[in-house]
Amino acid sequence: MLTHHFIVKGRVQGVGYRFFTYHIANEYxxxxxxxxxxxxxxxxxxxGETRHIEVFKKLLEAGPPSSKVKNIEEDVFDGKKYDDFDIEY
Structure with missing residues (x-):
């Protein structure tokens, strides 16, 4: 299973970015x-499906209204399969 590893940089903490990501992940x-x-x-x-990952990344670049994404680093590799999308603490 192809896994996309993203590191999102900018003003992305304390602005609801994880919850935004959680909701769009479930939508796609x-x-x-x-x-x-x-x-x-x-x-x-x-x-996820390639076309869904592409839309997901574009939405990550936009982020929620109070965020300011400066850059997203991405790596792709074969990884273990996940059954759902979680917010890790």
């Missing part, structure tokens, strides 16, 4: 997780 049937990192970035692992 994306599996994986999202969590805040100690340095202010947000980390996401995502699995």
């Amino acid at each position: 049937n994306i599996k994986g997780w999202v969590k805040n990192l100690w340095n202010g970035d947000v980390e996401i692992l995502a699995q």
Whole structure:
């Protein structure tokens, strides 16, 4: 299963970014997780159909209204299969 690993940089903590990600992941049937990192970035692992991942990434770039995404780093690799999408703490 192809896994997309995203690191989202910018003003993405304290603005509802994880909950925004959770909701769009469920809307597009994306599996994986999202969590805040100690340095202010947000980390996401995502699995799904290629066309859904493409839309998902575009929505991540926009973010919720109070966020300001500066950059998204992406890696793709084979990973374990996820059954749902979670917010990690």
